[in-house]
Amino acid sequence: MKLAQFAAVAAILFCAPAHADANKQGKAPWDDKFRQLEVDLPTPNTYRTASGAPGEAYWQQQADHVIMASLDENAKRITASETVTYKNNSPHTLTYAWFQLDQNQFKQDSVTRLTATATPGAAGADTVGYSTLRQLQSYADKPHGYEIKSVTDGAGKPLHYVINDTMMRVDLPSRLAPGKTQAFKIAWAFNIVDNNLFGGRSGYERFPENDTYIFFQAQWFPRMVAYTDYTGWQHKQFLGRGEFTLEFGNFDVSVTLPADHIMGATGVLQNPNEVLSAEQRSRLAQAKSKLDKPMYIVSPDEALANEKEGTTATKTWRWKAQNVRDFAWASSRKFIWDAMGVDQPEGADVLAQSFFPTEADPLWSLYSTRAVAHTIDVYSQFSFPYPYPTAISVNTWASGGMEYPMISFNGYRPVKDEKTGQKTYTRNAKYGLIGVVIHEVGHNYFPMIVNSDERQWTWMDEGLNSFLESMAEHLWEDEFPAGGPGVPNVLDVITSYMTSQEQVPVMTNSESVKQFGPNAYTKPTAALTVLRETVMGRELFDFAFKEYAKRWRFKRPTPADFFRTMEDASGTDLDWFWRGWFYTTDHVDVALTGMREYRLSSRDPNVENPLRRDRRNAATPLPPTVANNNAAGLQTYMDKHPDAKDFYNENDDLAVNNKDLNDYQGFLEGLKEPEKSVFERAMRENPFIYFVDFSNIGGLVSPLPLKFTYEDGTTKEIVIPAEIWRQNNEKVTKLFVETKKVTSIELDARHQIADADTSNNAFPQRSTPSRLELFRAQQPAGRNQMADALVELKAKEAPESLAAPITPAAPR
Amino acid sequence: MGAKLTRRLLVIGGAALAVAPAAFAHRSQSVLTLVNWNASTSKLEVIHRMHAHDAEVGIAKATRATAARDVDITQAKNQAKLMLYVEKHFSLMAPAGPIVLAAVGAELEAEAIVLYQEAKLAGPPAELTVENRILRDVFDQQTNLVNVKLAQKTRTLIFADKDGPKLAKDLL
Numbered sequence: 001m002k003l004a005q006f007a008a009v010a011a012i013l014f015c016a017p018a019h020a021d022a023n024k025q026g027k028a029p030w031d032d033k034f035r036q037l038e039v040d041l042p043t044p045n046t047y048r049t050a051s052g053a054p055g056e057a058y059w060q061q062q063a064d065h066v067i068m069a070s071l072d073e074n075a076k077r078i079t080a081s082e083t084v085t086y087k088n089n090s091p092h093t094l095t096y097a098w099f100q101l102d103q104n105q106f107k108q109d110s111v112t113r114l115t116a117t118a119t120p121g122a123a124g125a126d127t128v129g130y131s132t133l134r135q136l137q138s139y140a141d142k143p144h145g146y147e148i149k150s151v152t153d154g155a156g157k158p159l160h161y162v163i164n165d166t167m168m169r170v171d172l173p174s175r176l177a178p179g180k181t182q183a184f185k186i187a188w189a190f191n192i193v194d195n196n197l198f199g200g201r202s203g204y205e206r207f208p209e210n211d212t213y214i215f216f217q218a219q220w221f222p223r224m225v226a227y228t229d230y231t232g233w234q235h236k237q238f239l240g241r242g243e244f245t246l247e248f249g250n251f252d253v254s255v256t257l258p259a260d261h262i263m264g265a266t267g268v269l270q271n272p273n274e275v276l277s278a279e280q281r282s283r284l285a286q287a288k289s290k291l292d293k294p295m296y297i298v299s300p301d302e303a304l305a306n307e308k309e310g311t312t313a314t315k316t317w318r319w320k321a322q323n324v325r326d327f328a329w330a331s332s333r334k335f336i337w338d339a340m341g342v343d344q345p346e347g348a349d350v351l352a353q354s355f356f357p358t359e360a361d362p363l364w365s366l367y368s369t370r371a372v373a374h375t376i377d378v379y380s381q382f383s384f385p386y387p388y389p390t391a392i393s394v395n396t397w398a399s400g401g402m403e404y405p406m407i408s409f410n411g412y413r414p415v416k417d418e419k420t421g422q423k424t425y426t427r428n429a430k431y432g433l434i435g436v437v438i439h440e441v442g443h444n445y446f447p448m449i450v451n452s453d454e455r456q457w458t459w460m461d462e463g464l465n466s467f468l469e470s471m472a473e474h475l476w477e478d479e480f481p482a483g484g485p486g487v488p489n490v491l492d493v494i495t496s497y498m499t500s501q502e503q504v505p506v507m508t509n510s511e512s513v514k515q516f517g518p519n520a521y522t523k524p525t526a527a528l529t530v531l532r533e534t535v536m537g538r539e540l541f542d543f544a545f546k547e548y549a550k551r552w553r554f555k556r557p558t559p560a561d562f563f564r565t566m567e568d569a570s571g572t573d574l575d576w577f578w579r580g581w582f583y584t585t586d587h588v589d590v591a592l593t594g595m596r597e598y599r600l601s602s603r604d605p606n607v608e609n610p611l612r613r614d615r616r617n618a619a620t621p622l623p624p625t626v627a628n629n630n631a632a633g634l635q636t637y638m639d640k641h642p643d644a645k646d647f648y649n650e651n652d653d654l655a656v657n658n659k660d661l662n663d664y665q666g667f668l669e670g671l672k673e674p675e676k677s678v679f680e681r682a683m684r685e686n687p688f689i690y691f692v693d694f695s696n697i698g699g700l701v702s703p704l705p706l707k708f709t710y711e712d713g714t715t716k717e718i719v720i721p722a723e724i725w726r727q728n729n730e731k732v733t734k735l736f737v738e739t740k741k742v743t744s745i746e747l748d749a750r751h752q753i754a755d756a757d758t759s760n761n762a763f764p765q766r767s768t769p770s771r772l773e774l775f776r777a778q779q780p781a782g783r784n785q786m787a788d789a790l791v792e793l794k795a796k797e798a799p800e801s802l803a804a805p806i807t808p809a810a811p812r
Numbered sequence: 813m814g815a816k817l818t819r820r821l822l823v824i825g826g827a828a829l830a831v832a833p834a835a836f837a838h839r840s841q842s843v844l845t846l847v848n849w850n851a852s853t854s855k856l857e858v859i860h861r862m863h864a865h866d867a868e869v870g871i872a873k874a875t876r877a878t879a880a881r882d883v884d885i886t887q888a889k890n891q892a893k894l895m896l897y898v899e900k901h902f903s904l905m906a907p908a909g910p911i912v913l914a915a916v917g918a919e920l921e922a923e924a925i926v927l928y929q930e931a932k933l934a935g936p937p938a939e940l941t942v943e944n945r946i947l948r949d950v951f952d953q954q955t956n957l958v959n960v961k962l963a964q965k966t967r968t969l970i971f972a973d974k975d976g977p978k979l980a981k982d983l984l
Contacts, residue, residue, distance in 0.1 A: 117973045199952060399869065412865075415872070417879035424880035428865040431923065481923055488922030496844050496861075500959050501968035514970065515957060517840030770850050772857040772928050775919060784917025785888035786895060793892045 033701045033729045037575040041560040047229040052564030062087040063224040063249040070256035081187040094176040098233045099168040102219035107145035147189045154183025166238040201402045216396040218328040242510030243454035246325040259313035264355045264392045265329035266406045267321030287339035294338040294369035303336040328404035330394040342373045347385025356395035360413045363425045368393045371437035378472040383549035393437045401436040403443030410436045431481035439469045451556045458510040463524025494526040495756035498587035506582045527581040534752045544569035580700040589698030591760035592747045598689040605660035613654045690736040701725040707749040711741040841951040849936040849962040858929040870950045891918040901945040906937035936962040943977040
């Protein structure tokens with residue numbers, strides 16, 4: 001800390017700092033971090049307003065579906081037909097309509113498969129896996145993708161159609177005017193893929209131990225391509241990553257299944273009397289008012305007995321769903337089924353349910369349905385009451401998750417010990433399950449209801465949903481995952497990604513995003529966390545976020561609608577924030593680079609001159625020759641002859657003289673109001689004055705949370721808004737006037753701005769050990785148990801290669 | 813110049829079977845590795861951070877474990893299995909030759925497991941060839957990110973799909 005002094009009060013009050021003009025245009029570099037987004041955002045119009053709300057002429061299409069389907073369990077095949085009633089609410093006349101044929105992703109000649117690249121072997125070697133060969137064998141055995149049997153109008157008259165990979169254009173029999181309706185009838189079939197083999201978001205899972213199956217169907221019927229005000233017909237093919245852009249509609253779906261299957265689906269079951277036993281119906285009725293914990297509709301023992309039998313009889317399950325953008329279902333004779341009621345203070349009651357095989361227990365009975373209920377509770381507080389009557393979690397695979405309206409497919413299972421048969425699960429499997437259920441059920445809000453365009457913008461649903469997931473996890477347990485070492489702070493985790501080079505901005509199309517997880521999930525979560533906890537504060541953020549959710553529920557928002565609503569509803573210009581976090585790859589690294597302390601000068605020579613002498617002495621120690629002479633006890637000539645001393649030996653240049661006293665008196669008499677009162681009061685209060693320098697190293701402008709520690713041990717925290725950077729986004733100096741002496745200032749002490757380098761955040765500077773050094777220092781006796789176990793393991797280990805061995809072929 | 817066709821016999825290995833389908837619409841599989849130079853100790857410090865459950869799936873595949881106690885990453889012996897796996901799937905090569913990384917330890921950090929390795933060197937290398945196959949034999953869509961920061965600049969390497977070893981240049 002540097003100590004200096006002002007010669008005059010006027011210097012503090014009236015000195016004008018020289019500014020670098022960051023906004024200057026011309027040959028100088030121009031980098032205005034606060035430039036308004038108007039030039040980048042689409043022009044507001046009657047469909048989407050400048051406030052971020054839907055406009056007075058907002059429209060979206062409506063697509064109602066009636067579907068009849070049957071599952072051939074032995075052939076693993078779906079055969080179905082549908083009537084789609086399509087209402088043209090746009091102001092445009094349409095001559096053709098596009099359908100989505102997502103199953104065609106699995107066709108052997110699909111763009112997805114043709115553009116897939118090889119996976120690596122050890123040391124970059126060529127390798128081929130059993131799974132690749134099994135896929136090729138599967139293609140040789142049967143076709144994959146949709147087999148479109150017929151496409152007609154409502155009266156059964158064939159319509160001309162053209163299939164373009166995962167999309168199908170159907171030419172309309174006559175022009176479809178605004179406000180008019182067109183019916184389509186389509187019949188199709190497809191062979192269900194083995195999800196273990198092909199991946200994807202649906203299929204079947206086989207349990208080889210007892211040859212049992214779970215079927216989970218999504219992207220299983222030809223769906224309308226979205227027609228929107230901002231892009232017309234959505235024309236990006238399904239390549240496997242960018243998810244779905246869909247229209248709302250009402251569904252009436254009948255699925256014929258083996259009679260012993262239990263089915264869960266989007267919507268409400270219409271014929272329980274035909275497909276459920278009296279006991280199951282009775283339990284289902286009880287579960288609706290069971291609010292504390294789930295109860296079984298099909299118990300584990302009943303499911304185990306059911307899966308052993310099998311039948312050739314069939315039953316048809318009929319479902320209806322209102323105002324949903326998709327329809328998915330799952331069925332199996334393996335399913336355990338539990339349910340509990342969720343009482344919404346401002347909405348209708350919901351039945352939370354889970355369907356899972358015995359392989360998923362005891363984990364799923366304990367947590368899945370409870371996590372469904374918890375999700376609805378927390379997400380509704382941040383958005384709107386859950387509007388659908390059911391919310392379902394189905395265990396369809398070992399890990400991962402996928403969301404659909406009212407139903408989600410989720411992973412995480414215990415591990416079975418082959419020797420004892422006992423099933424146990426790890427802490428990570430438990431919290432993995434709770435996390436995935438919250439995430440996938442949470443997707444009901446974004447994008448199932450707030451219907452963003454997933455094919456274009458992954459972050460709009462994954463980012464917002466991951467943010468709310470983290471809110472719900474923190475509200476599940478203070479320390480989620482509990483029992484672990486500390487609470488994860490997304491703002492610490494994201495910095496490694498944000499400082500990396502190979503990034504694209506969050507505002508990048510789904511198929512072009514690099515580092516999908518950090519970009520579309522974690523970075524938006526971090527951004528919204530900074531926005532809520534640091535930039536806006538909870539009151540402003542929560543109101544604005546909820547306003548966005550309410551404005552766009554059952555509608556289709558774009559990024560601009562989100563950005564504009566958050567500003568409009570909070571009275572906060574956030575263009576700098578969206579620009580930095582969403583449109584650039586800048587990161588946050590702010591540094592506290594200097595701090596200078598000042599006191600006011602009284603100008604009284606009797607007070608000031610001794611202080612100046614002390615400072616001068618402190619700043620200029622005795623030369624080593626003199627100091628060493630003194631230490632050796634050497635006497636100088638003057639020590640030996642004190643009689644030779646005169647006036648100058650007794651008085652240095654800072655001795656107070658009459659001129660000094662007269663100057664001081666003249667200064668006091670020359671002070672006029674208001675300076676006189678200001679000076680006198682400042683003299684009484686005698687504040688400590690600090691000039692603190694900050695540098696913006698990372699480029700992303702950030703608020704500056706500061707923690708002052710005073711000489712008496714007390715502390716004070718303040719947050720300087722990011723607008724401090726608006727005139728100079730590289731370096732700023734801030735004046736602080738304190739009543740107590742400051743001993744240190746720390747920037748971002750609470751890790752609330754995602755600062756990538758905290759080693760430059762304190763004054764006086766603190767030495768920060770590397771993370772590895774810190775880790776080593778925390779180990780008892782400098783030893784890590786893992787390292788000891790590794791030594792044992794290496795001693796025992798037989799060499800084994802995980803890579804596929806390759807033998808050179810004989811030359812031909 | 814035409815492409816060269818090389819004929820070889822490809823023998824499939826057991827481990828090649830172990831490719832799990834991608835998890836959609838949720839957390840993506842990724843390992844983040846930081847390679848830093850610590851001037852005060854003259855050591856190259858390597859920190860790997862990965863999702864704990866991914867690591868457990870990795871151990872299960874690599875060791876063919878079937879019981880939770882044999883994969884539970886909170887246990888030191890299973891962390892050691894993971895370190896052994898990482899030692900086989902991650903390597904650094906400096907111009908002067910391969911860098912032998914010593915295992916320092918492992919710790920859990922919320923949902924993640926963090927592994928530490930280090931190597932004492934005379935000085936920071938000007939370039940590094942990095943090979944990173946961690947969990948890429950387990951998850952189809954595994955994408956690994958390596959940030960190398962030996963001086964002021966951060967160099968980033970991404971490992972996905974068919975990527976082999978990659979070179980990080982101009983590190984000093």
